[in-house]
Amino acid sequence: MKQGFIKVAALTPKVKVADPQYNKQVIIEEIKKAASKNAKIIVFPELCITGYSCSDLFLQQILLEESVQALLEIAKFTEVVDALVFVGLPVAVDGNLYNVAAVLSKGTVMALVPKTNIPTYNEFYEGRYFASAPKNVVPARLTQELVVPMGTDILFQCAKMPEVKIAAELCEDLWVPNPPSIRHAMAGANIIVNLSASNEITGKDGYRLDLVKGQSGRLICGYVYASAGEGESTQDVVYSGHNIIAENGRILAESKRFANEPVYSEFDVQLLNENRRRMNTFAVCHEGYMGIPFQLDVCETTLSRFIDPAPFVPSKEELRTKRCEEILNIQSYGLKKRIEHTNAKTAVIGISGGLDSTLAFLVTVKAFDLLGKDHKDIIAVTMPGFGTTDRTYDNACTLIRRFGATLQEINIKNAVRVHFxxxxxxxxxxxxxxxxxxxxxxxxxxxxxxxxxxxxxxxTGDLSELALGWATYNGDHMSMYGVNASVPKTLVRHLVSYYAEMLDDKELQTVLLDVLDTPVSPELLPPEDGKISQKTEDLVGPYELHDFFLYQMLRCGYSPKKIFRLARIAFDGQYEKEEIAKWLQTFIRRFFAQQFKRSCLPDGPKVGSVAVSPRGDLRMPSDASYNIWRNEAEHLLEEEKEESVLDFFDKNWTQFFN
Structure with missing residues (x-):
């Protein structure tokens, strides 16, 4: 739970229909397994204590009594479980029968959350047995001594980690036009659990997945969906146990269907709250909600979720291709508008034979094609200096000529010597x-x-260089329109590669591939044996690390310690922790020290969720202190205390089975 992470589980026990005592044992066993994996929020399906498919047996008093007794025994077991557990059962209150989620913690039944939307159509006939949730929170008497609150408008808040706020809805509640989870999120819930019994028909799984994914994105929340599976009656329908965990529009885990497969993942509650704070249209109103605190130990959460080492670059080729096409369009249409507005007769661009200037040149060519302008009006200037190599010079000249642009060569050595x-x-x-x-x-x-x-x-300068301040103030830092200003270096490579793949011109394709293979360098120092002597990544660090740091800091608002932790996972086997710490310290130092360059950037199009334009995404003082970031970054390699693992389960477990 440290650094905002909390492990969650969606479980489908193999129940016996109308056998609460048997189901109790299975549920306890599943809780035991989930707890051994340090799950802190454990969610079971709708009506799992009795089975969802009991039909008219729900009207039998003995079944209702046995299900409450089973609930109390499961609750008793949670005395030794450091988790919040959600289980489903039928409960009679004030003459009505409700389909509820019982919320268990530290040996007690904390509350009941009833289902609001009762489906009575097609294969569903719940209206025959169950009433819709009451409008307000009411007392529900489970035994003569035990009365608990029952209602939909209840938030469960972790006492030791108060940023964790959980609410529940049940199955059909998600499928209606106005799900209760919308109200829950607007009241502050950042984790929604759904106890479900969704039967399987052809094509329903895709729609169900989209519902969960979409709701988690719309509400900027973590969403745990646990559904009934094997064990339910197959008299007329079949249940597949389709369990899903999603976070802010991203599927973190999905079970195989027809396997009763448990799924686990971790929510980053810190990131969810950060995203909500950024979206000032996400208004929170707590009015009418009951808050119930629960206890969890704050400990290290072992992460199983995928940490993308290249957050700016889609891993799937199909998505990557689409992203490249989209970005090139944004860049070129942005430039097209600027050329039209200024009535510019030409576009002037410095071509070095490196990655960034190559991409900017390709974007300019595309903008000219959109305008119907002759490529000859692109004045491509190559300016050999003290560090220029034959490789980059030849690639620059070939690139310009093959596209039919106007090549202008100016050797800058004599002019710079005069300046010296x-x-x-x-x-x-x-x-x-x-x-x-x-x-x-x-x-x-x-x-x-x-x-x-x-x-x-x-x-021509890119986002990664702007983040590091790797640009000469009033030199390559300045232009009249910066087409690469929000494109990170890791993505620049893929854009040039994508462009090369689209070409029929083999010579031009060969040049672009060689540009991709050329070390990144400003070529400002004399070559050694005709080869590039000044390699940027040797001086400031690998761009793949810096792009990772940039994304985690600006997009997610993470601290150096959390960035370091995630980077060690993402780049495991590629970089040692000492190297990651070293370059993270470099990133933080340069990012803060070089803000003055970003404060006066020329215009340029935003293409992704991270940008540093002073008129858009990054309004930051140039003279801000970075002491708190630096201090944390300087202590990344200090040994942390090992967190104790819950180990008394095996000692105390069996007493709860009898």
Missing amino acids: DDIGHDESIHDVTYENAQARQRTLLLMDIANQKGGMVIG
Whole structure:
């Protein structure tokens, strides 16, 4: 539960219809298994204590009495379970019979949540037995001594982790136009559990999955859906035990159908709350809700959910292709509008033979095609300097010529030497002045050519470089429209690769593939034996790590400690923890120190959920202190105390079975 994670489980016991005592034993056994996996929220199907398919047997008093007795024995067992448990049963209250979710914790029945929407159509006939939930929370007497609250408007809040707020709905409640879970979420619930008994017909599983996924996304919540399966009567329908765990529009776990397969995953409650805070249209109103606290121990949650090492890049080829096409359209249509609005006759772009300038050039070509403009009006300038290699120079020239753009070559060495003389700098000293003078000279030339040719300068820098401040202020940092400004480096590679795959021109395809294979470098230091001597990732760290850090910090609002934990999982076997810690410290230092460059960025199109434009996603002071982030990052490698694991189950377990 540390850092906002909480493990949840959706379980389907193999019940016997109308046999509460047998079902009690099976449910306890399933709780035992779930607890051994440190599940803190355990959800069973609708009416699992009796079985959902009892039909008119629900009208038998003996069945109702036995199901309550079984409930009390299950509740007793939870004395040794550090979890909140949801089980389903029929309960008679004030002359009506209700289909309820009983909420159990630390040996007690905390409350009952009744079903609101009672289906009585097609194969469903619940209206014959069950009443709809009362409008208000009412007392429900389970025994002579035990009275518990019963109602839909109840939130269960963890005392030691108060950001965890849980509410329940049952089966059909999700399928109606106005599910109770909407009201629950608006009251503050960030985890919704659903006790269900959804029968199987052809195609229903896909619709069910979309419902759960969509509701979790719409409500920005974790959603646990536990459904009845094998063991229920097959007199007229069959139940498949389709269990689903979703978080904010993403399926975290899904069971095989017809297998009564349990599913486990972890919700990141911290992230859910962060997303809600960002969406200021998500208004919360607690009015009318009863809050019930429950106890859970705060301990480390072992993560089983997938931690994507490349959060900006879809892992599936089909989705990746769609994403690339979409981003190229956003970039090129953004540039098209800017060229139209400014009546620019030309587009001026510096081509180095590297990844970023190649992508910006491809976007410019696409924008010109959309405008119906001749590629000759793309003034592509290659500006060899002290660090330019034959490989990048040749690739730049070939790329420009194959697309029919106008190639203009300007060697900047003499101009930079004049500049060195003007400021009294020794050319043999390869410091930041030596490097940045070249970058600023190139930008000066591009701006002047744009004036001369009635054009606009197209920026090439990407999101990852902006995050790290890996750009020369008023050098490559500046342009008239930055088409790559919100495209991270890990995605730049896939965009260029996608473009190459779409080409019929084999020579051009070969050039683009070689660009992809070229080490990332600003080429501002002299080559060694004709090869690139200055490799960016050797200096600032691997871009795949920095893109991961960037996403987790800006999109999720995570602290360095949490980012470090997730990175160790995502890059297990690829980077040692010491290396991850080192580059994370570098990222934090550079991210804060270089905000002044991002505060005056030129315009550029947003393409994803993370961007650093000062007019959009990142309004951050350039002189903010980063002490709290730095201090946490500097202690990442300190040994943490091992959390104790619950180990008294095996000692105390059996006494609850008799």
